[in-house]
Amino acid sequence: MSARLVIMGPQGSGKGTQAALLATRLGVPAISTGDIFRANVKGGTDLGNQAKAIMDAGDLVPDEITNAMVRDRLAEPDAAEGFILDGYPRNAAQVEALDGVLAGHGVGLDAVLELTADRDELLARLGRRAALEGRTDDTAEAIERRLAIYEQQTAPLTAGYAARGLLVTVDGIGQVDEVTERLVAALGARVG
Numbered sequence: 001m002s003a004r005l006v007i008m009g010p011q012g013s014g015k016g017t018q019a020a021l022l023a024t025r026l027g028v029p030a031i032s033t034g035d036i037f038r039a040n041v042k043g044g045t046d047l048g049n050q051a052k053a054i055m056d057a058g059d060l061v062p063d064e065i066t067n068a069m070v071r072d073r074l075a076e077p078d079a080a081e082g083f084i085l086d087g088y089p090r091n092a093a094q095v096e097a098l099d100g101v102l103a104g105h106g107v108g109l110d111a112v113l114e115l116t117a118d119r120d121e122l123l124a125r126l127g128r129r130a131a132l133e134g135r136t137d138d139t140a141e142a143i144e145r146r147l148a149i150y151e152q153q154t155a156p157l158t159a160g161y162a163a164r165g166l167l168v169t170v171d172g173i174g175q176v177d178e179v180t181e182r183l184v185a186a187l188g189a190r191v192g
């Protein structure tokens, strides 16, 4: 099975949950840049120490740090046949960096999945998550900042992927399993 996918969607759209479910289904690793950063913060690594304050404010970690981290992760053997990138790319420079890394491996993306949800639903989900998980960046200010960056820098990237024939947009509202089925159906013959 080869499936080289990006999953995009605003904070609270359920993309992390869906990335993990879809990855199991397709037999490829889900690679979440946010999870990798959080693991580094927890482990007290240099990378984590550099990223912590930036993450807590809801800002993007600088591209050179993030791009290098993703490049290294995609060079791991488990990503050779495919992956689902969750939380990356988030701006135009990261799109370019990813294209460069994949070109270096002689491969390209099969699809870019976009999960949609309206703002009220997103805020309701983020409120529940803040109570459940206690993430230090789930304060009202940091959530607002992350949603604003998503709208300004990340959402516009879908146009470029659409022009390349890669974009697959799926409604993220509904039961978790329902949304997974929608994603699998929408991917159709793009993976395999």
Ligand code: ADP
Pocket (backbone or CB within 6 Å): 010, 011, 012, 033, 034, 035, 037, 054, 055, 056, 058, 059, 060, 061, 062, 066, 086, 087, 088, 089, 090, 094, 137, 146
């Ligand atoms: P969310 O989707 O709720 O913002 P993530 O787990 O994807 O949560 O990301 C958490 C934080 O990690 C981001 O706010 C940012 O500081 C950092 N981060 C994750 N992915 C990237 C990225 N591609 N570029 C820069 N920073 C990132």
